[in-house]
Amino acid sequence: MTFTAQIDIMPLKELLDPQGKAVMGGLTRLGLGQITDVRIGKHITLQLEAADREAALQQAEDACRKLLANPVMEYFEVHIVE
Amino acid sequence: MTFTAQIDIMPLKELLDPQGKAVMGGLTRLGLGQITDVRIGKHITLQLEAADREAALQQAEDACRKLLANPVMEYFEVHIVE
Known part of the structure; x- marks a missing residue:
């Protein structure tokens, strides 16, 4: 089955966001x-x-941990859409 | 009242996304x-x-049109959260 993962990767809340400023x-x-x-x-x-x-959620979270998100500065949220 | 606008700005579907590739x-x-x-x-x-x-939705869409999104290459979606 084909799924779409919608991922938001944001700077940690306690960090200053100079770009946002x-x-x-x-x-x-x-x-x-x-x-x-x-x-x-x-x-x-x-x-x-x-x-x-x-399984789709697992894969998307795996992609975030391995490559897409930098855990030192970012957090991620994943939503699976069929 | 305070609102939060969640905005996604993506490359137009017909455009190649080299970063994505x-x-x-x-x-x-x-x-x-x-x-x-x-x-x-x-x-x-x-x-x-x-x-x-x-009014919150109007402001967020205004911000997208005026600054945040490049209409030539991007489309935006706005969700208002209280």
Whole structure:
């Protein structure tokens, strides 16, 4: 079966996000001052073949741990979609 | 009221994603050959003040059109979370 894994990889909450701060400054200058915080990470979609949903989730998490996410600075969230 | 906008900004589907192809090669070499496609984009979270959910959605979409997404190469999806 084919599954799609929707993965969000974000900077750890306790870390400063300089990229986010820079974008927030830009948004404020564009007149969007109601935005009080910006955090920027990666959104990755994986198409994968797996026996079932559990196996698909396992593979996606494996990909995150082995390559996609840097555990020192990032956390990841995986959602499996059929 | 404070809202959180969860934004995914991805390369247009018809565009080649060289970054995704490179990552897929890496995953295959790590033994995750069941992954048949990889697409990489940005995940951005915005904290914003708005009168209601509709106004929050409007602001987040405004931010995407004005700064966060490049309409020539990317599309965006916004989800508002209270």
